[in-house]
Amino acid sequence: MDEPHPPALALSISPAARALISQHTPFRFHEVKLGGAASQAPTDTDADSGRGASTVLEPFLPLSSPSPTSLPLILTPPRPSDPPALVRTLNDPRVAFSLVGPPYPYTEEIAREWVDFKRKAAEEAFAELAQRAEEELARREENATGVSEASAAPWIVDGLPVGNIRRADTGEWVGDFGLPRWNYEDTPDEVERDQLLKENDAKEAGEPSIIWTFGFFLNPDYHGKGIMQHVLRTVLSTYVFPFLRADEICGAAFTENRASIRTQEKCGFQAYYTFTRQISEARGGGIKEVTNLRLRRVEFERA
Numbered sequence: 001m002d003e004p005h006p007p008a009l010a011l012s013i014s015p016a017a018r019a020l021i022s023q024h025t026p027f028r029f030h031e032v033k034l035g036g037a038a039s040q041a042p043t044d045t046d047a048d049s050g051r052g053a054s055t056v057l058e059p060f061l062p063l064s065s066p067s068p069t070s071l072p073l074i075l076t077p078p079r080p081s082d083p084p085a086l087v088r089t090l091n092d093p094r095v096a097f098s099l100v101g102p103p104y105p106y107t108e109e110i111a112r113e114w115v116d117f118k119r120k121a122a123e124e125a126f127a128e129l130a131q132r133a134e135e136e137l138a139r140r141e142e143n144a145t146g147v148s149e150a151s152a153a154p155w156i157v158d159g160l161p162v163g164n165i166r167r168a169d170t171g172e173w174v175g176d177f178g179l180p181r182w183n184y185e186d187t188p189d190e191v192e193r194d195q196l197l198k199e200n201d202a203k204e205a206g207e208p209s210i211i212w213t214f215g216f217f218l219n220p221d222y223h224g225k226g227i228m229q230h231v232l233r234t235v236l237s238t239y240v241f242p243f244l245r246a247d248e249i250c251g252a253a254f255t256e257n258r259a260s261i262r263t264q265e266k267c268g269f270q271a272y273y274t275f276t277r278q279i280s281e282a283r284g285g286g287i288k289e290v291t292n293l294r295l296r297r298v299e300f301e302r303a
Ligand SMILES: CC(C)(COP(=O)(O)OP(=O)(O)OC[C@H]1O[C@@H](n2cnc3c(N)ncnc32)[C@H](O)[C@@H]1OP(=O)(O)O)[C@@H](O)C(=O)NCCC(=O)NCCS
Pocket: 094, 095, 096, 098, 099, 216, 217, 218, 219, 222, 223, 224, 225, 226, 227, 228, 229, 252, 253, 254, 257, 258, 259, 260, 262, 263, 266
């Protein structure tokens, strides 16, 4: 018997709160009909009425246009229909042998758990933003003069809760973009690395001195079109520097992975460190060189 799909995103955010969130963050909202590939296109934005059982309110990050392929692309939380594309992509040697993180082979069950985990993280992040917005709306209502005092609480999110690159027209899953905090793999001394990790992880989201990193991969059908360069540049210019207020972000790739290194370099990253890593037997074993790259806000703004 087929396993049930992971459940769809469940968010209830009033149109007024959505408008406020979109005013204070780079996120936008639309409604999508889930249930079949053809029915995954967005419906009317911000319409609150007439939502059917299969219609879901979805936050997204627009990817500035034009994209190099003229494909309309957005970043969204995962959808229940994503696991088969994730499984195909992460078992494809063109992707699997360039990555360290995800399990390999990658099963449908792992994909469903991952999609579910990311869906919950997105629900939590947007529930917090919705609460922030409702508090602001309540304060405005209480204010008899209609002049609201600004709240001290920041509009901030920890990381990127919309990590799925998707076609805005068909809903097709195109790739993944994760934005965790830096892992200090460029620090050989273990004690020092643990200390730096602890300090970086303990910082409040929005603190400029947090060092971020990213991981990305595309469905091989979409390789070779410059898509990731477009995604990375947009995430940097609309999210990492202006919204997370980061001063610095680091990247990594196997030195042999020219497409990844070139993608990062074209967005302004510069290589600064190399080390070797033992590769798991499942991924072919042996030793590979890793290159670390970094980009500081000042360099990005200068470019
Ligand atoms: C890395 C990845 C995301 C790049 O995405 P992409 O948008 O398809 O990148 P492209 O193939 O369009 O290439 C980007 C740049 O690298 C260059 N490039 C690609 N392959 C190259 C090669 N073998 N040698 C030299 N340059 C190469 C391209 O010419 C392009 O540069 P340009 O704009 O100056 O012409 C994609 O290849 C992928 O998903 N790979 C598997 C997973 C992976 O490696 N993830 C990153 C782990 S660090």
